[in-house]
Amino acid sequence: MRPAAWGVIATVLAGIPLIAGDYYVNFTSQIFIAAIFAASLNLLVGYGGLPSLGHASYLGVAAYLSAWLYLKLGLAHWMTAPIALAATTLMAGLFGLIALRATGLGFLMLTLALSQVLWGTAYRWVSVTEGDNGLRGMTRPAPFGVSLENPAAFYYFALAITLLALWLMAKFVGSAFGATLRGTRDEARRMSALGHDVWLVRWITFVYSGFWGAVSGLLFVYYHKYIHPASLSLTSSAEALIGVIAGGSGTLAGPLIGSAIVMILKNYVSSYIERWNMLLGFVFIGIVIFMPDGLVPGIRRFRTRWWARWKARRS
Amino acid sequence: MQFWIIQTLNSLALGGLLFLLSAGFSLIFGLMRIANLTHGALFMLGAYVGVTILRVVPDLWLAALLGGLLVAAFGGLLERFILRALAGNALGQVLVTLGVAFIIADFCLIVWGGDPIPVPTPEYLRRPLIVAGVAFPTYRLVVIGIAIVTAIVLHLLMERTRLGAMIRAGVDDMQMARAVGIPVSRLFTIVFCLGSALAGAGGIIGGPILSAYPGLDFEMLPLALIIVILGGVGSLVGAFVGSFIIGFIYTFGSALLPDLAYVILFLPMIFVIAFRPRGLFGRLGT
Incomplete structure (x- = not known):
């Protein structure tokens, strides 16, 4: 995209709290959180070719940890946030050691099994997680003395983090390391023959992806001031994965658009009917069957075709 | 003493139920190379369908048979009309099975409501079996028996029949199996129906122990996953031991x-993955 387009998007995003009501401001903040989460998953699914069905682990564990440290140990936000991020990233490192024993569907099964174990533990370990009640009473931090209780203030905070996260993830993908990662996705054997340590490349990506998942978890718990085992559930991982695939895995814009669509569907549909899970199921099937590449590559293909036709007509 | 005996029997009964669930899961994974994420939902669907059948026909075994057949028919349709359309796209197939699992879960919630529905133990199995002053819950013994008989029948089916030989050939080398004229895609449907039937019947047979409740599906699915990771993909013995x-x-x-x-469920899984990533009895790398 051209810098002008970026400028327009940034202006529109920065202007939303000035025009829109609190409902839309809060809603857009939630989309930002979902976008970081989906973008971090996309590093694995899209760029690494590693389909993970357990990404909710990182969002959930970071959220639980920071809430638990704050509520039960009384630590301040400036301490809970780095501890939660570091511990969750460490967990991603360990999970990576386990899950990356396999690739493809074996990897998918392992990530799913690991995250389901965490989900079950969040339900059962009542003395720590309060089980089905969830952890209540979390507050939002006040960076540099600015309270984030107001929707617009939180919105700008989330926007800043989101831009930083997306920029750093785009850097990661665009770097030489990112090229290596795509190489391991497409031609693992050849990359290995060229002297790259395929396993290590994947593991580093796994950890990096887990780190950004943890960041989205922090924003998530700050926004809701509450965390429930549902955030660790398969539904939560699946929503992110369908966001990535719907938008177009392996593209930078895809997960943002996809997760925004999932959030919009979830919000609007659940205000009319209670059947979000059923709808999510149908969306899954529909997208896999009719739009396997996702929206962004689909639109891109459409545009190049249209462009070629338009040019042919002019000449 | 009573505690240990009861818990051991509970473990064996749960293991038996898990075998009914994971045998099909493992065979489907071994043959079709896909993780069927509807498997937990099929187990739950079986339990709920069984509840409804029991209201009409008050016999648990008949309900298990009918419910198993219904769930098998559903599995067959799913394989034939949805998974078949995505042949060659393993990730797509897995995602579709996940989508179907969500739909089944919500469907059950609509039809049977959110409250757990207990499944009554058959009258004649309610009284505990008392041997040497220790009470054994009879129904659990029966469940263990059913699991063992199923395991033997499946083993004979796989090892002694032509169908089983074809399935084993498909698991070991699908392309060669196709090349020598084995109708692999028909085997897909058969194995999918068989696996669905076992899961569905398992749901009803497990009813008196677990009852039918929303969330049963995603509670059973990870257990099946872990069992297959432990025992090895496509291996009946592995599924049995793992269960x-x-x-x-x-x-x-x-x-x-x-x-x-x-x-704690983690631990054996981590151990196996660290030292034997293909599982205890697996021949395939995942």
Whole structure:
């Protein structure tokens, strides 16, 4: 995209709290959180070719940890946030050691099994997680003395983090390391023959992806001031994965658009009917069957075709 | 003493139920190379369908048979009309099975409501069996028996029949199996129906122990996953051994360390993955 387009998007995003009501401001903040989460998953699914069905682990564990440290140990936000991020990233490192024993569907099964174990533990370990009640009473931090209780203030905070996260993830993908990662996705054997340590490349990506998942978890718990085992559930991982695939895995814009669509569907549909899970199921099937590449590559293909036709007509 | 006996029997009964669930899961994975994420939902669907059948026909075994057949028919349709359309796209197939699992879960919630529905134990199996002053819950013994008989029948089916030989050939080398004229895609449907039937019947047979409730599906699915990771993809023996290992760990974990029962499930899995990534009895790398 051209810098002008970026400028327009940034202006529109920065202007939303000035025009829109609190409902839309809060809603857009939630989309930002979902976008970081989906973008971090996309590093694995899209760029690494590693389909993970357990990404909710990182969002959930970071959220639980920071809430638990704050509520039960009384630590301040400036301490809970780095501890939660570091511990969750460490967990991603360990999970990576386990899950990356396999690739493809074996990897998918392992990530799913690991995250389901965490989900079950969040339900059962009542003395720590309060089980089905969830952890209540979390507050939002006040960076540099600015309270984030107001929707617009939180919105700008989330926007800043989101831009930083997306920029750093785009850097990661665009770097030489990112090229290596795509190489391991497409031609693992050849990359290995060229002297790259395929396993290590994947593991580093796994950890990096887990780190950004943890960041989205922090924003998530700050926004809701509450965390429930549902955030660790398969539904939560699946929503992110369908966001990535719907938008177009392996593209930078895809997960943002996809997760925004999932959030919009979830919000609007659940205000009319209670059947979000059923709808999510149908969306899954529909997208896999009719739009396997996702929206962004689909639109891109459409545009190049249209462009070629338009040019042919002019000449 | 009574505690240990009861918990051991509970473990064995849960292991038996898990075998009914994971045998099909493992065979489907071995043959079709896909993780069927509807498997937990099929188990739950079986339990609920069984509840409804029991209102009409008050016989648990008949309900298990009918319910198993219904769930098998559903599985067959799913394989034939949805998975078949995505042949060659394993990730797509897995995602579709996940989508179907969500739909089944919500469907069950609409039809049967959110409250757990208990499934009555058959009258004649309610009284505990008393041997040497120790009471054994009869129904659990029967469940263990059913699992063992099923395991033997499946083993004979796989090892002694033409169908079983074709399935084994498909698991070992699908392209060669196709090349020598084995109708592999028909085997897909058969194995999918068989696996669905076992899961569905398992749901009803497990009813008196677990009852039917929303969330049963995603509680059983990870157990099946862990069992298959432990035992090895496509291996019946692996599914059998893995089921009982997990049955024991889960039951004793829940009884002794209820908070961390799920974490304890981790341990054998990590151990196996570290030292034998293809599983205890697996021949395939995942």
